[in-house]
Amino acid sequence: MQRYLLDTNILMYILNDTGEMTSEVEDIVGDFGNRLFMSAASIRELVANWCKYAYMQKQWRTPDLMFEYLYDNYFIDILYPHREHYHTFIHLEWNIEENHRDTTDLIIIAHAITEKLTLISSDRKFPFYRNQGLNLIYNRK
Numbered sequence: 001m002q003r004y005l006l007d008t009n010i011l012m013y014i015l016n017d018t019g020e021m022t023s024e025v026e027d028i029v030g031d032f033g034n035r036l037f038m039s040a041a042s043i044r045e046l047v048a049n050w051c052k053y054a055y056m057q058k059q060w061r062t063p064d065l066m067f068e069y070l071y072d073n074y075f076i077d078i079l080y081p082h083r084e085h086y087h088t089f090i091h092l093e094w095n096i097e098e099n100h101r102d103t104t105d106l107i108i109i110a111h112a113i114t115e116k117l118t119l120i121s122s123d124r125k126f127p128f129y130r131n132q133g134l135n136l137i138y139n140r141k
Contacts, residue, residue, distance in 0.1 A: 001033055001034065001035055002028070002033075002034045002035070002118070003034070003035045003036075003037065003115075003116075003117050003118070004028060004034060004035070004036055004037065004117060004118050004119075004120055004137075005037045005038070005039065005079070005108070005111060005112045005115070005117040005118070005119045005120070006029070006036055006037065006038050006042070006076065006120055007042070007105075007108060007119060007120060007121035007122070007123060007126075008038075008041075008042040008045040008046060008104075008108070009121060009122045009123060009139075010025065010029075010120050010121065010122065010139060011038060011042055011046060011070065011076075012046070012049065013122075014029065014070070014074065015046075015056070015059075015060070015066060015069070015070070016055075016056070016059070020122070020139075020141050021139055022139050022140060024137065025120055025137065025139045028120065028137070029074065029120075032075070035075075035077070036074055036075065036076045036077070037076065037077050037078070037079050037111075037115075037117060038070070038076050038077075038078055038079070039078075039079050039081075039107065039108045039111045040078055040079065040080045040081060041081070041104045041107045041108055041111075042108065043067070043078065044104070045104060046063070046066065046067075047063045050063050050066060079111050079115065081107060081110075081111070084114050085107065085110050085111055085114050086110070087114075088110040088113050088114045089106055089107055089110035092106055092109065092110060092129070092132060093132060094106070095125050095128040095129070097128075098124075098125050098128065100125040100128070105123065105125070105126070109126065109129050109134055112134055112135070112136075113129075113132065113133045113134055116135070117135070118135045118136070118137055119134060119135065119136050119137070120136075120137045120139060121136065121137075121138065121139060122138070122139040122140070122141050124138075126138065
């Protein structure tokens, strides 16, 4: 069994069925032999997106229904930040060259590194963190 952490953008693709996942990522997400995780930081981002975008409100009447869909159909577990995750976060070298200062992204990266999970993301700034221990599958859109 492989273990994967899904970045918020991948969760958005799942929720909105955008067709923006590569076939490799679709296979991983669709394989129930894999164990999927999301960071609690992604919950905050998803709820903010639900509040911001009317199309999400039309598809999911409440954020609860949106999360129930993810749990019931993909069995995604939530990772909550603990002391060891913050320790990793504090010691990350930030991708300043590309002006990457998004602390939500960085806590998701810290979750992946600390838990030794393969992170799946479409964020073009994430490959920078591979030399710090990030195992990444980059979903090229």
